[in-house]
Amino acid sequence: MSTFEIVPIDPERLGAMRGKGEDEFGNDWKAFPAEGWEPLRCCLRKSEPGEAIALICYTPWTEPSPWMEAGPVFVHAERCAGYLTPDRYPENMARGKCMFNTFDSAGNRAYDHITFVSPGDSYEETLAELLGRPEVALVHVRSVAAGCLAFEARPAR
Ligand SMILES: [Zn+2]
Structure with missing residues (x-):
């Protein structure tokens, strides 16, 4: 049984951006063909070459x-x-x-719990262990190389 819930970008928010033709910061929604390496934050997988993607803030x-x-x-x-x-x-x-960037239930960064993981570590076990701590309510998983947010994780409901 998993102890965490992986949270991609809210599809409702993305739908609203598509409908408006821009992201929440006013950047145009511009579709272009993927090269095949791009990490997609809506479905949490790498793109396939040629599929239509967009870069947003x-x-x-x-x-x-x-x-x-x-x-x-x-x-x-x-x-x-x-x-x-x-x-x-x-x-x-x-x-x-990756950086597992930890936040407490008040929304403040929980500095003492920030954890870095590398290939060879168990990403699943580390995430579950962090979210099991009473001081940690939420984790933002970030790429250390690119700095980009990959997804959020919360304790399983
Ligand atoms: Zn997707």
């Missing part, structure tokens, strides 16, 4: 916060199926050197 925060960060992410240009196995760590995303 995204923040996982939905309420004002001094901790808020926004950054570039790739998503499918059209609505996709999303991430269908939220109880499982993605197979081929965020498998390089």
